[in-house]
Amino acid sequence: MHKQTHSLPALISFFIPGLGQLIKGHVLKGIFIWIFGGILTFFFWWTFIIPFILWAWNVYDAYNS
Template identity: 60%
Template sequence: MKTTYGLPALLSVFVPGLGQLVKGQILKAILIWALGGVVGFLLAWTLVVPFLIWAWNVYDAYNDPA
């Protein structure tokens, strides 16, 4: 079964990178976890940058075909 839209986006809302992992994009999921974690940790005081990373993650999980 090819999962391409709703479920990966929903999973990414709660766990960034999980939608990409479900779609089989393992390297992209690892990069989201690593870069998102580092950038989120360093720039958490801004609240804007971590939100933008999270929003891009959900958008990518919904739109990028596996």
């Protein structure tokens, strides 16, 4: 079975994290990314690695889920 990917939601999530998940109908996941991502970015902005990992996962998830 071929797994369908969605490049448009991934592109949108590249610029606005969580919006790609909302477009695909994963409302709770999109809201989770906004809330959890905002909290982690607020507390760990100085590391740059934690917000980057969350952002990269967001784009990957929007493309593959």
